[in-house]
Amino acid sequence: MSLDELRAQCLNCKKCGLCETRTNVVFGTGNPASKVLFIGEGPGENEDLKGEPFVGRGGMLLDKMLAVVDLSRDKNIYIANMVKCRPPKNRDTEETEVAACRPWLEEQIRLIDPKIIVCLGRVSAIRFIDPNFKVTKEHGQFIEKDGRLVMGTFHPAAILRNPNQKPAAMEDFFALQEKIKEICPETYAE
Numbered sequence: 001m002s003l004d005e006l007r008a009q010c011l012n013c014k015k016c017g018l019c020e021t022r023t024n025v026v027f028g029t030g031n032p033a034s035k036v037l038f039i040g041e042g043p044g045e046n047e048d049l050k051g052e053p054f055v056g057r058g059g060m061l062l063d064k065m066l067a068v069v070d071l072s073r074d075k076n077i078y079i080a081n082m083v084k085c086r087p088p089k090n091r092d093t094e095e096t097e098v099a100a101c102r103p104w105l106e107e108q109i110r111l112i113d114p115k116i117i118v119c120l121g122r123v124s125a126i127r128f129i130d131p132n133f134k135v136t137k138e139h140g141q142f143i144e145k146d147g148r149l150v151m152g153t154f155h156p157a158a159i160l161r162n163p164n165q166k167p168a169a170m171e172d173f174f175a176l177q178e179k180i181k182e183i184c185p186e187t188y189a190e
Contacts, residue, residue: 003032003111006104010084016100018085024051025085028108030078035184036071036176037114038062038079039105040155041123042093048086053079054120058156062120065156065170069177076187080108082127098127115184117148118176121155140172142179149179 007027013019026043029052046056054062054073063073071077083093083101109117119125125133129143129152142149153172154165180187 001107001111003108006107006111010104013084013101013104016085016097018083018087018097021088022085023048026051026053026081027084027104028078028080029053030073031076032078032112034076034078034112035115035187036077036118036180037109037112037116038077038118038120039124039128040079040081040120041127042081042083043086044090044157045086053081054156057160061156061160065173068170069173070188071177078108078112078114080105082124092123093127115148116142116176116179117145117150119150119152121158122152124155125152139168140175142175149183151176151179 010027011025013025026047040053043053044056044058046059047053053059066072066077073079082105083097084104085101087093087097117128119128122133122135125135125138129145129150133152135152135154139153140151142151144150151172154169159165159169
């Protein structure tokens, strides 16, 4: 199966109640041959309207942070979410919703086959890395999981609410840049 075939299947998903209130399925965006995958929690209002992850104010900040380390969703990374449909009023995702959507994410990971995964935000990190993950204490630390390096960092929306977190988040992005140069330098090939 290709990523496009998976997307086509996902667009018709009705595995949980979120399908009833969504405008669009937010499958993911970026370079499917990328070796770096970013995972957020789930779409917000702007993402639901446009059908792409991280397109609101947080997405604009994310794009700026990525650009500082020569990364771009148009060129050398892929961005997805734990859940593909917006929870009403942007509430936290429920365990059943994450479980229903998990096979889509797992198949995205299998097809993209990234060497590095970056969890954007606490919720993504606790659901993907460790239920006890503390983003303020453990951000920027790489762990090996299923043969891939995984790191959690601050969610762009959290940085917008608390700009004091931006320097630490940028340190994480610089550490990510060094790790990419070490294990998948082709990411930066022109």
